[in-house]
Amino acid sequence: MTEAIPAVVLGGTGYVAGELLRLLDAHPRFSLAAVMSDSQPGESVAAAFPHLASAYADLTFSSQAQVRSILCEAPRPALFSAAPHGVSAGLIDALLGAAEQAGTHPRVVDLSADFRYASAAAYTGVYQHPHAAPARLAQFTCALPEHLAELKTTHVAHPGCFASAILLASVPLLASGLIAPSVFVSGVTGSTGAGRKPVPGTHHPLRHGDLYSYSALRHRHVPEVAACAEAASGVAAKFAFVPHSGPFARGIHVTLQAQLSRPTDTHTVLRVMQGFYASAPFVRVGPSAPRVKDVVASNYAHLSAVVMDGTVAVLCAIDNLSKGAAGGAVQWMNRIFGLPETTGLTATAPGWT
Numbered sequence: 001m002t003e004a005i006p007a008v009v010l011g012g013t014g015y016v017a018g019e020l021l022r023l024l025d026a027h028p029r030f031s032l033a034a035v036m037s038d039s040q041p042g043e044s045v046a047a048a049f050p051h052l053a054s055a056y057a058d059l060t061f062s063s064q065a066q067v068r069s070i071l072c073e074a075p076r077p078a079l080f081s082a083a084p085h086g087v088s089a090g091l092i093d094a095l096l097g098a099a100e101q102a103g104t105h106p107r108v109v110d111l112s113a114d115f116r117y118a119s120a121a122a123y124t125g126v127y128q129h130p131h132a133a134p135a136r137l138a139q140f141t142c143a144l145p146e147h148l149a150e151l152k153t154t155h156v157a158h159p160g161c162f163a164s165a166i167l168l169a170s171v172p173l174l175a176s177g178l179i180a181p182s183v184f185v186s187g188v189t190g191s192t193g194a195g196r197k198p199v200p201g202t203h204h205p206l207r208h209g210d211l212y213s214y215s216a217l218r219h220r221h222v223p224e225v226a227a228c229a230e231a232a233s234g235v236a237a238k239f240a241f242v243p244h245s246g247p248f249a250r251g252i253h254v255t256l257q258a259q260l261s262r263p264t265d266t267h268t269v270l271r272v273m274q275g276f277y278a279s280a281p282f283v284r285v286g287p288s289a290p291r292v293k294d295v296v297a298s299n300y301a302h303l304s305a306v307v308m309d310g311t312v313a314v315l316c317a318i319d320n321l322s323k324g325a326a327g328g329a330v331q332w333m334n335r336i337f338g339l340p341e342t343t344g345l346t347a348t349a350p351g352w353t
């Protein structure tokens, strides 16, 4: 029998952690060894996530000390961090430091923004506080698995939810030189994108039945998108991004528009995108406009494109918690551990959520 790989999750009571637990329950190789909660150590996991009660009936949240001893015992555990930015780097640094002293070798996928930047100065410029573990930045690569053939660092920083959709839509056309490097993006996210803590932007009476933009042209993830797009395509592009809050819990839809750099039709653009993602098992490119319901709660991304009068519109729908976070992280961890990229991730979307 093939041995289970112990997996540890940080940021335990959060939405992304909950989605990681759901995916790990169905995973044939990763086996949840602990889920850490800073606020609720010792409390019931099933109480925080009633939809996971049948999978984790008796499990309780672990403390940092308990997680540390697991990471110091297992020779090569998988560590997923779903802690917030500004917290994740310090936590990961402390846990990796302890593991290094114990001679174990955890591999990390961080869902926060903390390791998405090449330099601490660039991080501080956006997040306005010092980086907690600048010496570890070089140990992380920020990329989508679809856009990097060979991982050269030990750990991965997941690019994030809006970023995943924008990168999936933009990188093939930037890399092929089909569009000018000036990209206009409008995106709509579900309320789980804002995390578990209730705020006006996620409160049901304020959000239900409404649609509104926020941080127009000033969203803090834009520099991360531009850096990842350049690394993946070789083109330094400008992204003008207007995010919106949508009246649904899960899912992201982005619409990207750009000027074509040479005369091209819809069919050709779709062919270029299909060719680019020919070996990407979770990306589907077709002529129909993608719909959020077709991908919600799955790791699949649906893309399409339309050309008219020298302009291309690329459309992309993903699930923010899965492909845009937990699913993308498991996809990376599969690759890190030499498993088929699709392991544990091929469940289809329920369709009617």
Ligand SMILES: NC(=O)c1ccc[n+]([C@@H]2O[C@H](COP(=O)([O-])OP(=O)(O)OC[C@H]3O[C@@H](n4cnc5c(N)ncnc54)[C@H](OP(=O)(O)O)[C@@H]3O)[C@@H](O)[C@H]2O)c1
Pocket: 010, 011, 012, 013, 014, 015, 016, 017, 036, 037, 038, 039, 040, 081, 082, 083, 084, 085, 087, 111, 112, 113, 160, 161, 192, 193, 194, 195, 196, 197, 320, 321, 324, 325
């Ligand atoms: N939501 C999305 O769609 C999405 C998509 C991509 C990436 N992300 C990123 O993934 C991470 C988790 O997002 P989320 O939506 O799950 O957020 P969330 O629902 O707010 O959960 C974050 C969790 O982190 C822990 N935490 C909060 N403050 C902490 C502190 N000071 N020290 C230690 N732990 C603390 C809390 O869990 P405990 O108290 O139980 O430890 C909290 O429930 C974030 O970095 C986010 O930017 C989110």
